[in-house]
Amino acid sequence: MSEQLDQDVRINLLDMDVEKIKSWCAQHGEKPFRAIQLARWMHRFLVDDFDQMTNLAKSFRAKLKDLAYIKAPSPITEKKSADGTRKWLFDVGNGNAVESVFIPEDDRGTLCISTQAGCPMGCLFCSTGKQGFNRNLATSEIVGQLWYAERELRQEAGITDPNDRIISNVVLMGMGEPLQNLDNVIPALKLFLDDNGYGLSRRRVTVSTSGLVNQMDKLGEAAPVALAVSLHAPDDALRDKLMPVNRKHPLGQLMAACRRYLKVAPRDFITFEYLLLGGVNDDPEQARELIRLVRDVPCKFNLIPFNPFPDSGLSKPERQRVLDFARILNEAGIVTTVRKTRGDDIDAACGQLAGEVKDRTRRAQRLVLQKEQARDVFAGKGESCARGDFHE
Numbered sequence: 286m287s288e289q290l291d292q293d294v295r296i297n298l299l300d301m302d303v304e305k306i307k308s309w310c311a312q313h314g315e316k317p318f319r320a321i322q323l324a325r326w327m328h329r330f331l332v333d334d335f336d337q338m339t340n341l342a343k344s345f346r347a348k349l350k351d352l353a354y355i356k357a358p359s360p361i362t363e364k365k366s367a368d369g370t371r372k373w374l375f376d377v378g379n380g381n382a383v384e385s386v387f388i389p390e391d392d393r394g395t396l397c398i399s400t401q402a403g404c405p406m407g408c409l410f411c412s413t414g415k416q417g418f419n420r421n422l423a424t425s426e427i428v429g430q431l432w433y434a435e436r437e438l439r440q441e442a443g444i445t446d447p448n449d450r451i452i453s454n455v456v457l458m459g460m461g462e463p464l465q466n467l468d469n470v471i472p473a474l475k476l477f478l479d480d481n482g483y484g485l486s487r488r489r490v491t492v493s494t495s496g497l498v499n500q501m502d503k504l505g506e507a508a509p510v511a512l513a514v515s516l517h518a519p520d521d522a523l524r525d526k527l528m529p530v531n532r533k534h535p536l537g538q539l540m541a542a543c544r545r546y547l548k549v550a551p552r553d554f555i556t557f558e559y560l561l562l563g564g565v566n567d568d569p570e571q572a573r574e575l576i577r578l579v580r581d582v583p584c585k586f587n588l589i590p591f592n593p594f595p596d597s598g599l600s601k602p603e604r605q606r607v608l609d610f611a612r613i614l615n616e617a618g619i620v621t622t623v624r625k626t627r628g629d630d631i632d633a634a635c636g637q638l639a640g641e642v643k644d645r646t647r648r649a650q651r652l653v654l655q656k657e658q659a660r661d662v663f664a665g666k667g668e669s670c671a672r673g674d675f676h677e
C-alpha cells in the first residue's frame with residue numbers, strides 16, 4: 286500500500302473519546318484494558334509515537350501503526366506575553382488557523398480553546414464573528430489544542446509525572462460557538478473529564494455560549510460542565526442588535542434554558558458574561574434592568590470591558606462606568622467580577638482571536654457594511670487593542 290493511501294485510510298485516535306477507543310479496539314480484537322492503556326498513553330503521558338507505548342504488545346503496536354495515527358494540529362506561531370500569557374496559532378488546513386490562549390495564575394492554569402474556524406453567529410462586537418465562518422473543528426483539533434499546550438508547557442517545565450498537570454482549567458471561549466459544534470465538542474469534553482483522559486472535574490471545564498437554547502439542553506444531558514452565557518444586554522431590543530442569535534432565541538427563552546441547565550450543572554450558578562460597550566449597555570439603569578431579568582436565575586456576573594479591534598466602530602467603557610455597574614450588581618447580592626486585562630502585548634483577548642479564516646459565509650465581505658451599521662446604531666468609535674481574560 287502506498288504511503289499516500291496509507292494516510293487516507295488511517296484514523297486519528299485523538300478524534301475518539303475513551304468509550305469510542307474501547308469499541309474501536311474491540312473491533313480489532315483488543316480487550317477494554319488495552320484501550321484504557323492506549324488512552325492513558327495519549328492523554329496522560331501525551332505520547333504520539335506508538336513505539337513509546339512500552340506496555341502494549343508489539344503485535345498491537347504494529348496493528349495501531351497500520352490503522353491509526355495520533356495527530357494534534359500543528360502550531361504556526363507561539364507568542365509569550367510579559368505576564369506569562371501564551372498564545373498559539375494552530376494550522377487546521379486549507380488556509381485556516383485557530384488560536385488557543387494559556388493564562389497562568391497563582392492557583393490555576395487556564396487554557397482557552399477554539400471550537401470553530403471563524404464563527405457564524407455574527408455578533409457585532411466580535412472580531413472572530415466578523416471574520417466569517419469556515420467550518421467546525423474536529424474533536425482531534427479541539428482536544429489537540431489541550432494535548433499540544435500541556436505537552437509543550439510540561440516539557441518546558443521539565444515535568445515528567447503525568448499527574449502533575451499545568452493546565453488545571455479549560456474554557457471553550459476561543460474562536461467559535463461551541464454549541465454549534467456539539468457533535469465534536471461533546472467527545473472532546475468527555476476526554477477532558479475522563480480519568481483516563483485529562484481527569485478534570487466538571488467544575489473546571491467551562492463552555493461559553495451566545496445562547497443557543499436547544500443545544501444548552503443537549504449539553505446538559507451529554508456533558509454537564511460549567512456554563513457561561515454571553516448576555517451583553519438587559520433587553521431584547523438591544524440584544525437583537527448586538528447578537529443576531531437573540532432574534533431566534535430571545536431573553537425569556539434563554540433565562541428558562543439557564544434554569545433548566547442549573548438542574549444538572551456542576552455549580553449552583555450560571556456565569557453571565559456581560560461585555561461592556563461605552564455608551565451602549567453600560568448605563569446604571571441597564572444594570573438595574575439586568576437585576577430584574579436574572580431574578581429567577583442563581584448567577585454570577587463577569588463584566589468584560591470591550592476589547593477594541595481595528596474598525597469595530599464601538600468603544601471601551603469608561604473605567605468609572607465599569608466600577609459603578611459592578612457595584613450595582615454586587616449591592617443587589619449578585620457576585621460580580623471584572624475581567625482583568627492580560628497578555629496585551631500578544632493580542633490574546635476575548636473577541637480578538639482572529640486566526641486565519643477562509644470565510645465561506647461572505648461575512649468578511651459585509652464587514653464594511655457592518656462597521657457602518659455599528660457606527661449608525663451606537664455612534665461609537667474604534668480604538669486600538671487591549672486584552673482581557675477569563676476569571677470566575
Ligand code: SAH
Pocket residue numbers: 410411412457458459460461462463493494495514515558560589590591592593594635636637673
Ligand atoms: N461563542 C462563545 C464563546 C466564544 S466568545 C460566546 O459568544 O460566548 C468568548 C467571550 O468573549 C464571549 O462572552 C464574547 O461575547 C466575548 N467577546 C467577544 N468579542 C469581544 C470583545 N471585542 N471584547 C471583549 N469580549 C468579547
Ligand code: SF4
Pocket residue numbers: 404405406407408411412413414415459460461462495515636
Ligand atoms: Fe461567535 Fe462568540 Fe464571537 Fe459571537 S462572541 S461571533 S458567538 S465567537
